[in-house]
Amino acid sequence: MDFGGGGDLVPCGKDKFIPKNELLLHLKTYNIYYEGQNLQLRHREEEGELIVEGLLNISWGLRRPIRLQMQDDNQRIRPPPSSSSWHSGCNLGTHGSVLKPSTLPDIPVTDAEAAPSAETPGNGAGEPGSDPAGPAEEAPQLMRTRSDVGVRPRGSSRTPGEQRRLRRHRFSINGHFYNHKTSVFTPAYGSVTNVRINSTMTTPQVLKLLLNKFKIENSAEEFALYMVHTSGEKQKLRGSDFPLLARILQGPCEQVSKVFLMEKDQVEEVTYDVAQYIKFEMPILRSFIQKLEEEEDREVKKLKHKYSILRLMIEQRLEEISEGPTAM
Incomplete structure (x- = not known):
C-alpha cells in the first residue's frame, strides 16, 4: 500500500x-x-x-x-382463529367459548391424516407461557398456546440452514x-x-x-x-x-x-x-479556586488604579479647557 x-x-x-x-x-x-x-x-x-x-x-x-423489537421483521403474525373455524381439534362457540369434547362430531381420522397434524403447531387463544412441545402436541383436543418468546410461524422444526440464518439475523448485545x-x-x-x-x-x-x-x-x-x-x-x-x-x-x-x-x-x-481539573480531590480544587480569586482581586485593583489615574488626567484637562476663555 x-x-x-x-x-x-x-x-x-x-x-x-x-x-x-x-x-x-x-x-x-x-x-x-x-x-x-x-x-x-x-x-x-x-x-x-x-x-x-x-x-x-x-x-x-x-x-x-x-x-428492542419483540420479533424479527420477516416473522409473520397469524391472526386469531375465527369463531366458526376448527383449530387444533378445538371447536369455538359463537361467543368464543370452547365446547366440550363430547359435543365434537365424530370425524374419522386415518393414520395418513394424523401424522401431519401432530407436526403442525397451532395458534389458539390459550394463556401465554405454555410449552408448545409438551402434552399439547400429543392431545389434539387441548388448546394450543403461544410460546413465551413471541408468536412463531408454522413449523416447529427448522433446517440447519434456517437456524444459521436466524442466528445471523438475530443479533445479541453481549450475548x-x-x-x-x-x-x-x-x-x-x-x-x-x-x-x-x-x-x-x-x-x-x-x-x-x-x-x-x-x-x-x-x-x-x-x-x-x-x-x-x-x-x-x-x-x-x-x-x-x-x-x-x-x-x-x-x-x-x-x-x-x-x-x-x-x-x-x-x-x-x-x-x-x-x-484537566476533574480528577483532583476537593481540597486541591478549593486551593485552586482560592488562588484564582486572589489573582482576580489583584487584577481588579490594577484596573481600578489605572482608570482612576486616567480619570484624574481627564478632569485636569477639562479644567484647563474651561479656564482658557476666561483668561482671554
Whole structure:
C-alpha cells in the first residue's frame, strides 16, 4: 500500500479538512497497532476520493433502558382463529367459548391424516407461557398456546440452514438475545460492540446502522456519539462529522479514548480545559479556586488604579479647557 504522496484535502467534518498524505500516515499507524486483528482498516480511491472502511468499536454508555423489537421483521403474525373455524381439534362457540369434547362430531381420522397434524403447531387463544412441545402436541383436543418468546410461524422444526440464518439475523448485545420477556434492556455500561462502516458515513448514518443491527426501536434522535478520553474530556460528534475518520485521527488506542453511544439529554460535553481539573480531590480544587480569586482581586485593583489615574488626567484637562476663555 502506498501511504505517501498526495496533497489533496480530505473532508473530516463541517469546514474541517486534512491533507490526504497526513490521513494516510494516521491510517498506517492505526493498522500497525491492530496488526493481525480484524480491526485493521482498508482504503481505496473512487473517482479521486479516498474511502476508508472497516470495523468501528463503539462502547455502550446508556443510562436508560432501550426498546428492542419483540420479533424479527420477516416473522409473520397469524391472526386469531375465527369463531366458526376448527383449530387444533378445538371447536369455538359463537361467543368464543370452547365446547366440550363430547359435543365434537365424530370425524374419522386415518393414520395418513394424523401424522401431519401432530407436526403442525397451532395458534389458539390459550394463556401465554405454555410449552408448545409438551402434552399439547400429543392431545389434539387441548388448546394450543403461544410460546413465551413471541408468536412463531408454522413449523416447529427448522433446517440447519434456517437456524444459521436466524442466528445471523438475530443479533445479541453481549450475548443477550431479545425476546418477549426482555424487550426492554439496558446494555452493560462500557461493554463494546462494533459496526462495519466507511469514512463517508456521517454520525446520524452510523447511529441508524447501529440501532438497526440490534433491532432497537428507539429513534436515532435520542442518541449521540461521544469521543470520551481517559482525562474526562467528552467531545460530541456533530451530525456532519465522520466517526471513522474521527477515530483514526484520535489514534487507535482505546485506553486513551473511546467512542461511546450515549443519550443526548444525559451527557454534557467536557472541554479539555475543564477535564484537566476533574480528577483532583476537593481540597486541591478549593486551593485552586482560592488562588484564582486572589489573582482576580489583584487584577481588579490594577484596573481600578489605572482608570482612576486616567480619570484624574481627564478632569485636569477639562479644567484647563474651561479656564482658557476666561483668561482671554
